[in-house]
Amino acid sequence: MSENERQVTSTPDTRRKQALIFENVALEVGRKTLLRDINCTIGARLRTVIIGPNGAGKSLFLRLAAGLIKSTGGTITGTIKTGGKTGHSGQSVVFQKPVMLRRSAYENIAFVLRQHPKPGDDKSTRIERALDAARLADRARTPARKLSGGEQQRLALARALVVDPSILLLDEPTASLDPSSTLIVEKMILEADKSGTKIIHVTHDIKQARRLADDIIYMHKGRLLLHKSAADFFVDPGCDEAQAYLDGRLQN
Amino acid sequence: MGEISNAFAIAFDLILRADAELSAIVFLSLKVSMIAVFIACILGFSLGAALTTFRFFGRRGIIILLNALMGLPPVVVGLVVYLMLTRAGPLGILGLLYTPTAMIIAQVLLITPLVAALSCQVLQELNGEYDEFFRSLNLAPGARMKALLWDGKSALVTVALAGFGRAISEVGAVMIVGGNINHVTRIMTTAIALETSKGTLALALALGIILIVISITINASVMLVRASSEARADV
Numbered sequence: 001m002s003e004n005e006r007q008v009t010s011t012p013d014t015r016r017k018q019a020l021i022f023e024n025v026a027l028e029v030g031r032k033t034l035l036r037d038i039n040c041t042i043g044a045r046l047r048t049v050i051i052g053p054n055g056a057g058k059s060l061f062l063r064l065a066a067g068l069i070k071s072t073g074g075t076i077t078g079t080i081k082t083g084g085k086t087g088h089s090g091q092s093v094v095f096q097k098p099v100m101l102r103r104s105a106y107e108n109i110a111f112v113l114r115q116h117p118k119p120g121d122d123k124s125t126r127i128e129r130a131l132d133a134a135r136l137a138d139r140a141r142t143p144a145r146k147l148s149g150g151e152q153q154r155l156a157l158a159r160a161l162v163v164d165p166s167i168l169l170l171d172e173p174t175a176s177l178d179p180s181s182t183l184i185v186e187k188m189i190l191e192a193d194k195s196g197t198k199i200i201h202v203t204h205d206i207k208q209a210r211r212l213a214d215d216i217i218y219m220h221k222g223r224l225l226l227h228k229s230a231a232d233f234f235v236d237p238g239c240d241e242a243q244a245y246l247d248g249r250l251q252n
Numbered sequence: 253m254g255e256i257s258n259a260f261a262i263a264f265d266l267i268l269r270a271d272a273e274l275s276a277i278v279f280l281s282l283k284v285s286m287i288a289v290f291i292a293c294i295l296g297f298s299l300g301a302a303l304t305t306f307r308f309f310g311r312r313g314i315i316i317l318l319n320a321l322m323g324l325p326p327v328v329v330g331l332v333v334y335l336m337l338t339r340a341g342p343l344g345i346l347g348l349l350y351t352p353t354a355m356i357i358a359q360v361l362l363i364t365p366l367v368a369a370l371s372c373q374v375l376q377e378l379n380g381e382y383d384e385f386f387r388s389l390n391l392a393p394g395a396r397m398k399a400l401l402w403d404g405k406s407a408l409v410t411v412a413l414a415g416f417g418r419a420i421s422e423v424g425a426v427m428i429v430g431g432n433i434n435h436v437t438r439i440m441t442t443a444i445a446l447e448t449s450k451g452t453l454a455l456a457l458a459l460g461i462i463l464i465v466i467s468i469t470i471n472a473s474v475m476l477v478r479a480s481s482e483a484r485a486d487v
């Protein structure tokens with residue numbers, strides 16, 4: 001693990017800041033152990049991509065990182081709030097199942113912006129820009145829950161980005177998107193990254209992981225098996241389970 | 253047989269002529285119940301939203317109690333309000349007994365638990381759906397309550413209508429605290445009870461028909477609200 005971490009953090013200075021540190025983190029619900037022995041240090045400026053089979057614990061890992069659930073063992077230290085960019089609004093989370101308020105697309109974004117008002121430019125301009133970036137400008141007045149599944153996912157991302165978060169946690173944001181929508185979403189993610197937002201991104205799309213990842217976390221059956229730079233990972237994951245996952249060989 | 257059909261004929265005549273006495277009774281009924289529902293909604297919605305948002309000791313107990321109070325017998329509510337307002341009672345000096353205000357108080361007590369319990373159900377379901385999103389935003393409790401009430405508005409309208417339906421058709425409580433005084437506290441249900449026992453079937457029938465029309469209107473409104481909120485994907 002220490003070797004992997006050195007590889008991951010052997011990037012330019014600005015990116016070396018640590019965002020999140022997991023130490024021996026475990027999560028038990030009832031008598032079931034859902035996550036165990038999670039150790040990793042996630043850099044502040046890297047695009048971290050989490051992959052792994054269904055039920056590996058990726059969504060739970062993301063919830064822990066977001067502070068939405070408490071671990072039952074170990075410690076999670078977050079330094080992003082102090083180490084992040086200035087004028088940030090903490091974190092934004094895009095859930096695997098988009099949560100849409102019973103309001104228009106426009107009002108969904110306005111709601112989030114009201115909670116974390118941004119100084120400077122006009123609120124409605126900001127919302128319209130967010131809708132534009134997600135190619136939802138013509139859907140502004142549509143009730144969010146009437147949007148298609150893919151449009152809802154794009155709206156969820158636009159809503160997450162409008163507050164200019166210092167950390168963005170994404171749970172399969174392109175799961176039901178067509179290829180061109182996927183590219184729009186990836187572009188939005190890359191732009192957020194460029195503006196200094198830390199990205200933690202769960203995906204099942206290996207090609208997307210190749211396109212976006214600085215570092216890869218591979219999870220399997222509630223464990224974090226690997227954490228290494230994407231370049232190294234895709235040459236040789238160095239772990240049978242991850243290799244099998246990449247090859248699409250069935251496992252469980 | 254002839255007597256009853258004759259009563260029907262007079263009843264329809266009363267309605268069509270918008271008879272003064274009939275109109276006064278209907279108008280007072282609507283006024284008392286609307287004010288009562290308005291107050292009960294302010295109390296019940298706030299209570300429902302607070303019980304959904306805050307976790308505190310005794311919260312479950314309160315929810316169970318509210319659900320139990322939903323089926324409160326109106327005569328018992330009437331008795332309690334009577335005891336409060338009677339001259340010897342704690343609020344006797346206000347002189348409210350046998351006034352429309354007393355009837356409003358009784359109806360508020362009767363339907364606030366209903367409105368609170370039903371809105372709590374509605375809001376808890378909504379909160380379950382929104383909870384993680386709201387927590388990820390670090391939403392303040394007040395903002396959460398506001399958002400839940402706003403997004404639950406179409407379901408809450410049907411809750412209010414259910415409260416109105418119970419208030420307008422209730423007889424036991426208003427009879428005790430209102431006293432069914434002609435031109436003062438006589439409303440549709442108490443008038444029906446009185447006129448029937450006196451044998452004045454025509455007026456009783458006319459009021460009965462209007463009460464049924466109101467009840468049908470309420471149910472139709474509930475369905476309209478549901479349909480329109482489904483169209484807006486609010487449910």
Ligand SMILES: Nc1ncnc2c1ncn2[C@@H]1O[C@H](COP(=O)(O)OP(=O)(O)OP(=O)(O)O)[C@@H](O)[C@H]1O
Pocket residue numbers: 029032034052053054055056057058059060061096
């Ligand atoms: N609250 C819970 N109680 C019990 N088990 C749970 C709970 N939440 C998740 N699990 C279990 O934990 C495991 C990991 O869940 P998680 O949602 O993190 O998987 P995932 O890696 O995100 O999978 P997917 O790729 O399908 O989204 C699953 O087997 C799931 O059934």
Ligand SMILES: [Mg+2]
Pocket residue numbers: 058059060096171
């Ligand atoms: Mg998941």
